[in-house]
Amino acid sequence: MGKSKVLVVGGTGYIGKRIVKASLALGHETHVLHRPEIGVEIEKVQMLLSFKAQGAHLVQGSFSDHQSLVDAVKRVDVVICAISGVHIRSHHILLQLKLVDAIKEAGNIKCFLPSEFGMDPARMDHAMEPGRVTFDEKMVVRKAIQNAGIPFTYISANCFAGYFLGGLCQIGRITPSRESVVLLGDANVKAIYVDEDDIAIYTIKTIDDPRTLNKTVYLRPPENILSQREVVRIWEKHIGKELKKSTISAEDFLATMKGLDYEQQVGLTHYYHVCYEGCLTNFEIGEDGVEASELYPEIKYTRVDEYLKRYL
C-alpha cells in the first residue's frame, strides 16, 4: 500500500506550514488548499508557490463554494485542517463544519484530522469563560465528524514551544528575559512543551498508522514535561545567571483579565488551566488515546534545553 495522499487546509498558517513541510519530507503526495480569498496577500501567495516548488500541489477551493471543497477532498485520502483558532471566533467552527460536510459528501476520506493541536477539549468541560469557547467549538466539530461517520485522529499537541517556552511560560511574552521572570503561583505545576516542527512530524506519522485511527494522539515527549521553575532553571544555566523572581497568585493572575481584549482573555484562561491547574498532566491517557513518543520512538524530538538555545 502506498503512502496516503494528504490535503492540508490552512497550509499557510503557523502550524499548517510546518505540516505541509513534514508531509512532503515524509514522502506523501501533498495538496494544499489555495483559497481565492487570499487575494494579494503576497506572503501567503509566495509561501504557496514555495510549497509548489518543493513538490506540493496547489488546489483551488473556497469555504464559500461547497463543490470546490468536495473536489479538493476527492483528490486525497487524508485531510488535515490547520485553520486558526478562536481569534476568528465563530468562523472557525463554521468553516470546519463546512469541511466536514464536504468530506462526508466526498465519501473517500480514510482519516480526517481537524484543527485541534492543543489541550484535549474532551477534558476541558470545566474550563473557564471566555476561553472555554475554544474547547466547546472543537467538541462541536468532533461531534459532527463522529455523527457523519468520518474516520478521524485528534492531535493533542499540548504547548506550542514558541508560545510557552519562548516567554518562560509568561503570558504576553515570547522571548526570555535575561533579567527577571514572573512565576505563576508556586511554578511547580508540570506542562508539556513541543517544538512546532516536531508536532508536524508526529502529526504526519499518525496518518498511515492504524494504531491512531479514531483515537486522540497525545504528544507527551517525556523529557519535555516540566514545571515553569524547571524551564527557568534551564534558561538560567544557558545564560549563566539567576533571574530576579516575583510571583503572581492565581487570583491576581485572573484579576488581570479586566482590561484585556477578548482574544487576550481567552489566552489568559488557557494559561491558567495549563500553568496553575496542570490540565495537561493531571490525567492518565485512557483507552481512547495513545501517546506519540511511545508510538514513534525513532523521532528525536527537540528537548527544552536545546530549544531554548535559539534565544541566546
Ligand SMILES: NC(=O)c1ccc[n+]([C@@H]2O[C@H](COP(=O)([O-])OP(=O)(O)OC[C@H]3O[C@@H](n4cnc5c(N)ncnc54)[C@H](OP(=O)(O)O)[C@@H]3O)[C@@H](O)[C@H]2O)c1
Ligand atoms: N497548543 C498551542 O499552544 C496552540 C497555540 C496556537 C494555536 N493552537 C491551535 O492550532 C490550530 C492552528 O492555529 P494556528 O495558530 O496555526 O493558526 P493561524 O496561523 O492563525 O491560521 C492558520 C490558517 O487558518 C486559515 N484561516 C484564517 N482565517 C481564515 C478564514 N477567515 N477563512 C478561511 N481560512 C482562514 C488560513 O489558512 P490559508 O490562508 O492558508 O487558507 C491561516 O493561515 C488551532 O486549532 C489552534 O487552536 C494551539
